[in-house]
Structure formats: C-alpha cells, structure tokens
Amino acid sequence: xxxxxxxxxxxxxxxxxxxxxxxxxxxxxxxxxxxxxxxxxxxxxxxxxxxxxxxxxxxxxxxxxxxxxxxxxxxxxxxxxxxxxxxxxxxxxxxxxxxxxxxxxxxxxxxxxxxxxxxxxxxxxxxxxxxxxxxxxxxxxxxxxxxxxxxxxxxxxxxxxxxxxxxxxxxxxxxxxxxxxxxxxxxxxxxxxxxxxxxxxxxxxxxxxxxxxxxxxxxxxxxxxxxxxxxxxxxxxxxxxxxxxxxxxxxxxxxxxxxxxxxxxxxxxxxxxxxxxxxxxxxxxxxxxxxxxxxxxxxxxxxxxxxxxxxxxxxxxxxxxxxxxxxxxx
Amino acid sequence: xxxxxxxxxxxxxxxxxxxxxxxxxxxxxxxxxxxxxxxxxxxxxxxxxxxxxxxxxxxxxxxxxxxxxxxxxxxxxxxxxxxxxxxxxxxxxxxxxxxxxxxxxxxxxxxxxxxxxxxxxxxxxxxxxxxxxxxxxxxxxxxxxxxxxxxxxxxxxxxxxxxxxxxxxxxxxxxxxxxxxxxxxxxxxxxxxxxxxxxxxxxxxxxxxxxxxxxxxxxxxxxxxxxxxxxxxxxxxxxxxxxxxxxxxxxxxxxxxxxxxxxxxxxxxxxxxxxxxxxxxxxxxxx
Numbered sequence: 019x020x021x022x023x024x025x026x027x028x029x030x031x032x033x034x035x036x037x038x039x040x041x042x043x044x045x046x047x048x049x050x051x052x053x054x055x056x057x058x059x060x061x062x063x064x065x066x067x068x069x070x071x072x073x074x075x076x077x078x079x080x081x082x083x084x085x086x087x088x089x090x091x092x093x094x095x096x097x098x099x100x101x102x103x104x105x106x107x108x109x110x111x112x113x114x115x116x117x118x119x120x121x122x123x124x125x126x127x128x129x130x131x132x133x134x135x136x137x138x139x140x141x142x143x144x145x146x147x148x149x150x151x152x153x154x155x156x157x158x159x160x161x162x163x164x165x166x167x168x169x170x171x172x173x174x175x176x177x178x179x180x181x182x183x184x185x186x187x188x189x190x191x192x193x194x195x196x197x198x199x200x201x202x203x204x205x206x207x208x209x210x211x212x213x214x215x216x217x218x219x220x221x222x223x224x225x226x227x228x229x230x231x232x233x234x235x236x237x238x239x240x241x242x243x244x245x246x247x248x249x250x251x252x253x254x255x256x257x258x259x260x261x262x263x264x265x266x267x268x269x270x271x272x273x274x275x276x277x278x279x280x281x282x283x284x285x286x287x288x289x290x291x292x293x294x295x296x297x298x299x300x301x302x303x304x305x306x307x308x309x310x311x312x313x314x315x316x317x318x319x320x321x322x323x324x325x326x327x328x329x330x331x332x333x334x335x336x337x338x339x340x341x342x343x344x345x346x347x348x
Numbered sequence: 349x350x351x352x353x354x355x356x357x358x359x360x361x362x363x364x365x366x367x368x369x370x371x372x373x374x375x376x377x378x379x380x381x382x383x384x385x386x387x388x389x390x391x392x393x394x395x396x397x398x399x400x401x402x403x404x405x406x407x408x409x410x411x412x413x414x415x416x417x418x419x420x421x422x423x424x425x426x427x428x429x430x431x432x433x434x435x436x437x438x439x440x441x442x443x444x445x446x447x448x449x450x451x452x453x454x455x456x457x458x459x460x461x462x463x464x465x466x467x468x469x470x471x472x473x474x475x476x477x478x479x480x481x482x483x484x485x486x487x488x489x490x491x492x493x494x495x496x497x498x499x500x501x502x503x504x505x506x507x508x509x510x511x512x513x514x515x516x517x518x519x520x521x522x523x524x525x526x527x528x529x530x531x532x533x534x535x536x537x538x539x540x541x542x543x544x545x546x547x548x549x550x551x552x553x554x555x556x557x558x559x560x561x562x563x564x565x566x567x568x569x570x571x572x573x574x575x576x577x578x579x580x581x582x583x584x585x586x587x588x589x590x591x592x593x594x595x596x597x598x599x600x601x602x603x604x605x606x607x608x609x610x611x612x613x614x615x616x617x618x619x620x621x622x623x624x625x626x627x628x629x630x631x632x633x634x635x
Contacts, residue, residue, distance in 0.1 A: 070439070116618060119625045123383045123581065126442070127573040128621070131614060134570045138610045252566055256446065263443060293458065299451030306443045307433060 032177045036170055044169050050281050051176035052237050054274035055183045057261045059230035061276075062187050064259075065267035066196065067223045068203035069118070072126050072255050073133030077106040077228040079250020081235025083140060083147065086245045089157035098157055099236045106232020107225055114224035118217050121206075133252045140247040152246030159240040172241065179237060180274065183230055187270055190226065199223050260302050266314025275313050350482040355599055361488035361557065363595025364495025368550035369568060370575040370587040371502065372543030378519045378582030379539045381438045382431065385445040387547055388569030389452035394419045394548030395555040396460045399467045408470050412552040419548030420541040427540040432533070453565045462562045467555030491553055498546070502584050515539060519582060571598075574613055578620050580630025589628060 039047060056078050063069040081102040088098055117128050140147050147153060158165040159172065166172055190196045199219045202209045210216050239245050248254065257280070265276020283301075288294050309316055373387050384390075394415045401411035426448065434440045468474075469487055476485045506512040518525050518532050525532050551560075558564075575594050579586025594613055601609030620628060 070442075116621060119621065123377065123442070124577065124625070126383060127577050128617070131570055131574050131577070131617060135610055135614045142608075252570065256450070259446070293454060295450045296454035296458070299447045299449070299454065302447035303430070303444060303451070306440050306447060307430070310440070 029181070032181075036173060041169065044173055046281060046285060048169070048173050048176045048241060050274075050278045051173075051180040052234055052241055053258075053261065053277040053281055054180045055237070056231055056234035057258050057265065057273040057277045058180075058183055058187060058270065059227040059234065060258050061262035061265065061267050061270070061273035062190075062230075063223055063227045064262060065269065065272075066191060066200055066203060067220055068121075069220060069224060070122075070126050070259075071129040072259060073129030073131070073136075073252065074227070074231055074258055075250050075252065075255035076129075076133040076136040077110055077231035078235040078238070078254070078258075079136055079140060079245075079247070080106045080109060081232030082239040082245045082249045083235075084232070085157065085236045085239035086153050086155045087146065089155055093157040093160070095157065095160045095240070099233065102232045102236035102239075103229045106235070107229030110228020110232075111221065111225045114221050114228070118220040118224060130252055130255070133250070133255050137247055137250045137252065140250055147247070150247060152244055152248075155239045155243045155245060157240070158243075176237060176241070179233075183233070184270060184274070187230075190223075191270070195219070195222070257298075260298065264302065264305050264312050266312030266316075268311065269314040269318075272312055272314030275317075279313065353482050354484065355603060356596075357484055357488050357492070359596040359599035360592065361491040361495075361595075362599055363592040364492050365550050365554045365557070366572055366575050366595055367495050367588050367591035368498055368546045368553070370572040370579070370591055371498070371584040372546035373572055374576050374579070374581055374584055374587045375502075375515075376540055376543040377576075379515055380431075380441075380536055382441045382445065383573075384540075384543065385442060385569065386426070386448040386452055387445075387543070387572065388565035388567070389449045389456065390419055390423065390544050390547040391551040391554070391568050392560065392565045393422075393452060393456050394551030395467065395560045396456055396551075397548070398552035398555060399465060399560060400460075402467055408473075412549065415552045416545045416548045419551075420545040423541045423544030424537055426544075427537050431540070449565060449569070453562075456565075457562050460560075464559050464561035465555075466559045467552070469556045487556060491557065494549075494553060498549075499584070499588055506584075511535075511538070571613075574617050577617055577627055580627025583629045586627055586629030 035047060036044060056074070059077075060071065060074045063071060084102040084105050085098045088101055092098065113132055117125060117132075120128060141149060143149070159175070160166065161175070166175065191200070198209070198214055199222075202214065202216045202219050206216055235249065238249065261276040261280045262273050263276070264279060265274065266272030280298075284294060284298070287297055291297070305312060369387065369391055373384060376382060376384050376387075397415040397418050398408075398411045401414055402408055406414075430444050430448070431441050434444060473487045473490055476483045478484070504512075506516065514525070514530055514532075514535055517530075518535055522532060525535075571594060575587055575590040577590075578593060579588070579590030593616065597613050597616055598609050601612040605612065624630070
C-alpha cells in the first residue's frame, strides 16, 4: 500500500495542476516537463553510471534539429520523433564507444569538446540549418487525431512523456543490467575482476541517455516550433548539469525537481535583472558547498526527520557515505 | 608561399597563447586533481583588466603586470575560501569552478559590456618587419617569444628549484609530502595562483590578437581543454606540443576549410584518444 502513495500523489498533482495554473504557468509547466526528460537522462548517467558529461545538449540539439530538418520531408509525428531518438542514440553510441575509454576529468572535457563540434555544425551550416538565425519547425504535433492545438493537450502529452521516461529509467535501474551498471560506478576494478564487461555497461547507459536527450529535443522542437543552435550549446549542457546537481544526483526524482526550480527561478529572476547567470552561479556554488546531494536528499532527510523515527540515525551516515563515493569520481 | 609563412607565424602565436592557458590548467590538475573550469573566465577578466588600464593611459607593460597580479590575488581568494572547503572531493571542486565560471563571466559582462573590444598595443609592437618579400607582424613574433620564455621558466622552476621539487613530489604522492613536514596547502595555493596568473598574462597578451568578447570564456576553455586532452593532463610539456598542434590546425583549417576548422581539431583529438587515451605526454588514463 505504502509504495503506491507517492506515485498516486504525484500523478494527481500533475493531472489537477492545470485547474490552478494561468496560461503562462501552463507554458512554464510544459517546458519544465521537457527539461525534466533532458535532465533525467543526464542525472541518470551522472548518478548511476558515474559519467559526468558536460556535452549532453549535443543530443538534445540533434533531436530538435532532426525534427526541424526532416519536417521538410514528412510531417508524421511518430516518424519524426522516432528518427530523432534513433539518430541521437546512434550518435551517442558511436561517440560513446570512444568516450567511455576515459573517465573523470577526461570524460568531462571530451564531451564538452564534442558538444562544441555539434554546435558549430548547426551554427555554420547556414544553407541547411539557417545558421545563427535558426529555423522554424514546419511539423505540428499530431498523434493521429489531428494537430494538437490546445495548451492543455500539449501539457498532458509532455507530462505523460516525462512520466514514461521516469518509469523506463526506474525499470532500467531495478533490472540486473542497471544493478551491474551501478556496480561499475561504485567499484570499477572489482566489477572488472568479476568479469563484467564494464565498458559495455557504460556504453549502453550512455546510449540510452543520449537517445532520451534526443527524445526531449524532439519534443522541444514540437513545443517551441522553432530551433536555433543555442539548443546544442555547451552553455545549455552546463545549465542541465546545474539542474541535475541542484535537484540531486543518485535519485530519479531529483532531476525533475532541479529542472522545475531552475526554470521557475530563471523566469522569475529574469523579469527584474539581466544578471541571471551570476545569480545562478552563486546559487549553484552555495548548493555545492552546503548541500551535498541537492534538494532530493534535503527532502529525504526532512521526510525522515518528520515521519520515520527509526531511520533518523541511519540516514546521515548513508548520505555521508554517498557523498564520499561521489567525491571520488572526478 | 609568403602567405604560408605568415600563417605559420599566426598559428605559432595562437598556439603560444593556448599554451599559456592550457599549461596553467594542466599543472593545476597535476597537483590539485581539479579541472579548473573557470580558467577561461580568468583569461577573459585578465584581458579586460589590461584593456581598462591601457585605456586609462597606463603603460602596456605595467597594465599587463597589474592584470597578472590581480588574477593571482583573485585566484588565491578562490582557492582559500572556496576550493579549500572541499579538499578530498575533487568532483565537488570541479563543480565549484564551474559555478564560478558562470559567475565571473557574468561579472565581466556587467562591468565591461557585451560589445567586442580589442587591446591597443604600443606603436613599436604594432608595426611589421619584412624578410625578403614576406612581412611579419612584430606583435606575433613577440607573443611567440613570450610563450617560449614561459616554457623555459616553467622548465627551470620544475627541474632546478626546490619549489619545483616539492610540486613534483606532490603530484606523485601527496600524503608522503605531508608526512615529510611540507605544508602542501601552500603549494596548492601557489600553483593555483601561478596558473591563474598565466591565464591573466595570456588574456592581456591575447587581447590585441583575439579581441575580447562575451562568451569568449567558453571558446577559450574548450580549446585549452582540447589542448590538454591531446597533450596529456598534468604535464606542461604536453600542453606545449598540443597547443602548437591545435594553433596550427586551427589557423590552417580556417584558411582551407573555414566552416570545419573546429571539426579538424576534434578529429585530431579523437585520433590521439584512440591511440593513446591519456594524451601524448600523459601517464595513466584519467589519472
């Protein structure tokens, strides 16, 4: 019984939220769902595989541009989204094959450099992508019942997509495959000694994350109806990293919280100052200094303190241990 | 042919600037195990400080010196008050420098605005001299010389001085160094400040050639990371070779394939990774 409470509460909130949200709020919430998918895929490889990527927006951008470019050929939503997922997945597989040979700082730098290459292609290939001006997306979201026009429908579709991705990653982590992957993260040498092909585990997870980021990008193209090279910029990758760290890595409910807080703060603060990057940098530094594990762990601790007396003692030790293993990553 | 020679000089000068940035990044990593992602922002601020002083009629050399000192002081503050709180947790330290990059770059944007600017150089450096039919800009030759001088100084410090011995020992075995009674935290601060000072120097020297613009911190950071990946982390010699390689590849790439020069650099990096994942001069993978 207990394990059903949270999913029901969350889904209930998502279903009922449109009743209280303004048009602007709906727009924001829809955007948050898309960002959540993107940040989920990044938080997954950081928290469960130990691959800290600073180039994840490359796959988001590839997904978005796949939809934008292929829309000139077909407007079938399913074909476009599937193409975006497959293309991003293939690219993640090919580059990942090279990248997962490295780890820690090297991985961070290489993914960043790769991100810059993808950005440059979108930026410089003016005849096809429109360069810095970007391009409008001709296709409209259409699940087979006519084009989706209403904001409410868009909201529910994106919410469903996010929950679907969350559920898929949950299954991945709970499966033997995911457990072995986590083992690789915790103790690579031991897993290697036990005969596990550690590179393959990393590569599979990286490919899945890339494909999921591509999916988020394709949804963004349908949502925004316009794409520009900024969606594949390293700055965007950095923002996604900030979102996942603020939300909390090592959990799956952290990234959506991080994405939500980030998008809301960004929109709110941008209304009265242009110094958002400064504020974001400061918030991020404070989080890294004083709150290991992000909001997710803060919530967990608060929850335990309020409602479960037995785990009160066990929890801080566990958190300390987790932050220790995270510390050894870079 | 004459264009070819001038391009070689351009590539070398660019490479030397990259060397000064990447070498700082590399030695900081060697000792502290931290990739300083704020390094590009330090470069940019170093350039802007030089620019402001030159614009206020201060001598170019003096401006450069002040910029170097300011960057060293700023980095000491960063190291003492932020990184120091997180020793032993390298991942968190990298994240700190990442947040700092956003912060510092936005501060620079706030103070110096968003329009691209360039640092004027003294007249005697702005001219060019000719050898036969080819005319070389003096300033680029000057930058190449400074780069070589920096390399010589680093070589001397590393191999001939006590400071260098302490740092080499710290790279190999930090605990042992502490057990021998050497305060390696001072060495950490010193190396971090030295790297930042190099970034400031590169910013001041690079300003006249590359210009200064919003978003430059990212471009510089990425290029110097590529240099470090090619050359190997923790060794300034690797940065020297990698920087010249990247400087040349970028300069000639821009000449022959203007749209894909970044791709060429990336292909070089990919090849190095395939053959030697730890970089040309690096020791172990991810070490």
